[in-house]
Amino acid sequence: MRRIVLPRIGTVAAWRAEARRLASAGVPAEAVLWQVGDGARDLFEEGGGEDAGAGTAVRLSRTALASIETALCHRDPERFARAYALVLGLSRGELVWGDRADPAMNRVLAQEKAVRRDIHKMHAFVRFREIGDRDALRRTFAAWFEPEHLITEAAAPFFARRFGDMDWIIATPDLTARFTNRAVAFSVTDGATRPPPDASEELWRTYFAHIFNPARLMVSAMTSEMPRKYWKNLPEAELIPEMIRSAPARARTMQEAAATMPDTRAARLAARRVGPAGTSEGDMTLPGLKARLDACRRCPIGACATQAAAGEGPENARLMIVGEQPGDEEDLAGRPFLGPAGRVFDDCARAAGLDRSEAYITNAVKHFKFAPRGKKRLHQRPSPAEVEQCRWWLDLERALVRPRAILALGSTAALALTGDGRDLSHRRGQIERDRNGTPMILSWHPAFLLRAPEKSTRDAVREELIAHMRLAMNLAGAT
Ligand code: URA
Secondary structure, three states, X not given: OEEEEEOOOOHHHHHHHHXXXXXXXXXXXXXXXXXXXXXXXXXXXXXXXXXXXXXXXXXXXXXXXXXXXXXXXOOOOOHHHHHHHHHHHHHXXXXXXXXXXXXXXXXXXXXXXXXXHHHHHHHHHOOOEEOOOOOOOOOEEEEXXXXXXXXXXXXXXXXXXXXXXXXXXXXXXXXXXXXXOOEXXXXXXXXXXXXXXXXXHHHHHHHHXXXXXXXXXXXXXXXXXXXXXXXXXXXXXXXXXXXXXXXXXXXHHHXXXXXXXXXXXXXXXXXXXXXXXXXXXHHOOHHHHHHHHHOOOOOOHHHHXXXXXXXXXXXXXXXXEEEOOOOHHHHHHOOOOOOXXXXXXXXXXXXXXXXXXXXXEEEOOOOOOEEEEOOEEEEOOOOHHHHHHHHHHHHHHHHHHOOOEEEEEOHHHHHHHHOOOOOHXXXXXXXXXXXXXXXXXXXXXXXXXXXXXXXXXXXXXXXHHHHHHHHHHHHHOOO
16 A cells, blocks of 8 residues: 655645656555645655556546546545546546546535635635735735635635735635735644734724625625625624614615715715825826836725736827726736737727837726636726726826827726716717817727627727827827
8 A cells, every 4th residue: 555645735736746656657546545744744655566557647638637636625535535546537538527427526526616615705705904014015914714625725826816916814724825026825824823803803894894885785695605604704794793783774874865975975085186195296207107006095996906007108208098997918917908909909000000119008097997707807897986096197197298199098088088988979089188188089999899799890990990090190290
């Protein structure tokens, strides 16, 4: 019998390497005892090779491998042996992936599902408390979470993508994930230390109480999405019973107060039209903008994006081009117009004879607003209040670049530049003026071209966009 002891960090990758090695050495499933070990004793093998038979080259589809590896995050101590037996059966063609009539396959698929659900819960219910200096460029947060399975490593990439602009620690009873300088490292959690409740716990409770909207409270949805077993990890959960009890009265109060709310909100928004802490327009330069933008939290979008996509182009550009907001690819690269809409933009610019590097290209909103759907991040249109918050940056860019003309792509850009967000059907191609009197042409957003189902519409939109680019270049004297 061979005893394989896998490390506690990188367990799945180590299992994969060992399974390949044992399979090619012809070691049958029943001749291996799998364990997870500690520290210095990690990844070692005991026992002889006397039971080796003919070798098997591991051949698995990507789907099968991904499912098996996800199932290996389950707490079931038999998971490694079962997965190894399955790998041998699949590679030898004795089993077909997905055949639930096979008890081992059925079990692995059920465990994969349980692990996926657990990862989803972790993504939804981790609550960070700020532990570092609030004014630091990269702020530091910590969270304690108790997952059902061993999912810390599998769940961490989501947090790295979503909270890429801050440093954070997520501690679980098994492993601790630590994200610093944009890299995640794991360590075995030291004892079962739970962060002590402190003042910032209080802050979390107050925060939750404020964002809690009683008019939308649905108890059944709340308990199915946020099962009671997770409540103990959520600082705000202490408030739930009282919130449920007082929700109807609070909803009534909200309705009665509704007529007076817009003014209060408008006043608050107006009061916030100063820069982020310690920032004034006077000490800003274009090269310094990116780091400041990354740290911007004037609205909630910034906290979810990876980084800001700052505008780019020469400081003395005659033409400024303003889009809506960065998309998925722009968020990852930190630059505007690179993804699918960026490729349409480049294609039209080429056709118009517009040299991208000579214009200053930016967006009305500098961070990517999205809704997570599985592995995808779906674009969400920024709200007028968010556009208004981000206008501080656009105004600053306009003041620094002082373009002769602006090309606004889409109605969000039009809203930010003119205060008028009406749709473009009667406005596009007309010369308008931005808030400072700079001449401005409104045109289609390139993403509209991607969405239009009819080829004839796409062709017409493309032609108009090219014509509007030419018009904007003429206005700017950039040709
Ligand atoms: N859409 C935009 O408006 N801007 C980008 O940078 C990318 C897509």
